[in-house]
Amino acid sequence: xxxxxxxxxxxxxxxxxxxxxxxxxxxxxxxxxxxxxxxxxxxxxxxxxxxxxxxxxxxxxxxxxxxxxxxxxxxxxxxxxxxxxxxxxxxxxxxxxxxxxxxxxxxxxxxxxxxxxxxxxxxxxxxxxxxxxxxxxxxxxxxxxxxxxxxxxxxxxxxxxxxxxxxxxxxxxxxxxxxxxxxxxxxxxxxxxxxxxxxxxxxxxxxxxxxxxxxxxxxxxxxxxxxxxxxxxxxxxxxxxxxxxxxxxxxxxxxxxxxxxxxxxxxxxxxxxxxxxxxxxxxxxx
Amino acid sequence: xxxxxxxxxxxxxxxxxxxxxxxxxxxxxxxxxxxxxxxxxxxxxxxxxxxxxxxxxxxxxxxxxxxxxxxxxxxxxxxxxxxxxxxxxxxxxxxxxxxxxxxxxxxxxxxxxxxxxxxxxxxxxxxxxxxxxxxxxxxxxxxxxxxxxxxxxxxxxxxxxxxxxxxxxxxxxxxxxxxxxxxxxxxxxxxxxxxxxxxxxxxxxxxxxxxxxxxxxxxxxxxxxxxxxxxxxxxxxxxxxxxxxxxxxxxxxxxxxxxxxxxxxxxxxxxxxxxxxxxxxxxxxxxxxxxxxxxxxxxxxxxxxxxxxxxxxxxxx
Numbered sequence: 001x002x003x004x005x006x007x008x009x010x011x012x013x014x015x016x017x018x019x020x021x022x023x024x025x026x027x028x029x030x031x032x033x034x035x036x037x038x039x040x041x042x043x044x045x046x047x048x049x050x051x052x053x054x055x056x057x058x059x060x061x062x063x064x065x066x067x068x069x070x071x072x073x074x075x076x077x078x079x080x081x082x083x084x085x086x087x088x089x090x091x092x093x094x095x096x097x098x099x100x101x102x103x104x105x106x107x108x109x110x111x112x113x114x115x116x117x118x119x120x121x122x123x124x125x126x127x128x129x130x131x132x133x134x135x136x137x138x139x140x141x142x143x144x145x146x147x148x149x150x151x152x153x154x155x156x157x158x159x160x161x162x163x164x165x166x167x168x169x170x171x172x173x174x175x176x177x178x179x180x181x182x183x184x185x186x187x188x189x190x191x192x193x194x195x196x197x198x199x200x201x202x203x204x205x206x207x208x209x210x211x212x213x214x215x216x217x218x219x220x221x222x223x224x225x226x227x228x229x230x231x232x233x234x235x236x237x238x239x240x241x242x243x244x245x246x247x248x249x250x251x252x253x254x255x256x257x258x259x260x261x262x263x264x265x266x267x268x269x270x271x272x273x274x275x276x277x278x279x280x281x282x283x284x285x286x
Numbered sequence: 287x288x289x290x291x292x293x294x295x296x297x298x299x300x301x302x303x304x305x306x307x308x309x310x311x312x313x314x315x316x317x318x319x320x321x322x323x324x325x326x327x328x329x330x331x332x333x334x335x336x337x338x339x340x341x342x343x344x345x346x347x348x349x350x351x352x353x354x355x356x357x358x359x360x361x362x363x364x365x366x367x368x369x370x371x372x373x374x375x376x377x378x379x380x381x382x383x384x385x386x387x388x389x390x391x392x393x394x395x396x397x398x399x400x401x402x403x404x405x406x407x408x409x410x411x412x413x414x415x416x417x418x419x420x421x422x423x424x425x426x427x428x429x430x431x432x433x434x435x436x437x438x439x440x441x442x443x444x445x446x447x448x449x450x451x452x453x454x455x456x457x458x459x460x461x462x463x464x465x466x467x468x469x470x471x472x473x474x475x476x477x478x479x480x481x482x483x484x485x486x487x488x489x490x491x492x493x494x495x496x497x498x499x500x501x502x503x504x505x506x507x508x509x510x511x512x513x514x515x516x517x518x519x520x521x522x523x524x525x526x527x528x529x530x531x532x533x534x535x536x537x538x539x540x541x542x543x544x545x546x547x548x549x550x551x552x553x554x555x556x557x558x559x560x561x562x563x564x565x566x567x568x569x570x571x572x573x574x575x576x577x578x579x580x581x582x583x584x585x586x587x588x589x590x591x592x593x594x595x596x597x598x599x600x601x602x603x
Contacts, residue, residue: 024414
């Protein structure tokens, strides 16, 4: 039997959670609704835009998709995400396997990775190295560096270590080599963690902007979407200086935020449970 | 006599073991090679590159050609107001972020675990995760909008008696710092609760039911069953956050600050950035400032990890 106190408690908790969800969601809602609004009305509006102001208007999106730079940047982002995640996935799978084998130099190899979690050269030395490699001003600077890190590799190692050894022993007796054991025997059982790490890499790459701003600062044709978001959300009222301003110009900033944010949020249901599981298992094991 | 033979045997067997290991695992070592190259290029060489902090680095002369200047760059740093202000701001903002940002994920996890209407709980959970997946650029655009002249938050603040203004341009002391801490909470509280929720759900069940049968009310259940189970993780996360508070997450300042507010908003990260990519480029100074930041950061990380190991027997490394 629930007491009145419990019922009130439940109601208060549900109310607070609703408020949390509201605060989490409303800025995004505001942007989506603004992007469908009338530019001139929006310009003079104060506070949250709950529903499209004026007539439903796709003018901002039309301008965005007429802008070949933005379309190009979308493709660039896809290239960086797919390239970086793919390369990172291969490295995580292989490195995790290497570190999970009982080899003579295993402790040394693990130390080799752990040191990189404690010390780093920082922005400038990394920049100097990447420039010396001739990667600045090319897409490679945004694909190759940062596609994996020691933590991801150690997560992968733990996933392999958690698998019962009898599987690989049986395969080894059947004459399977390392490559076969890794891909055919162990990876299918560790693929949960491989996916979690790949998703995290993809999110990092999709949302990254700083690297592009220093490695391809002037090569606009290589900019990822996020740099265009930054470009288009600053100086948003420049257009007012023209004698006959097109108020849809004002909507561009909202439209670009929507197209840069919604795909990831829409994909969330696909990976969120896996991500939660990965975090839970990583955290519980310490 | 016997001993030398034993030693010889031991050496032999060590050699034999090495040979056996190589025969059995040479493919593993071969696979390790490309990974080692990757980490040497992108992690270890930049570590050596830190020596730029002790050079009067010039782009044309390069790393090997630039003259050594010892600690001159650091002398310049510590005698310049700009750097000291950035240092103060970094320290204050790091502490404030931690102080305000530490509890919300825990409280949120407790609330989620006490919400027994499953679909409702799942829905609010997923919505609360969403800000975590929004990029820094977009978040900062939203902040600029909501705290700007006609922003929603400005409107609320005006309604409760503050002067209408662009809050990001405010140079009074805790304003920018509070906004920054708020961003951290908005983005991180929801998704940060995942780890605590996992722990809570791993205790719950039987123990909670037993406590309820014994007549424990909701608060008593939380206080005597859930919180004790959560405490080790809380301690671990607290020490870890102390360890990392100097190191990560400063790129949003770069997107939000403006020359007018440098006195309150400039941090080591942005100072380092300006010295490298701003109008007056000085790679030596920039690297020195970056090095200083990572020395503090790494020291905090190692110390906090030590404390952590003592307290909870868990450690990051």
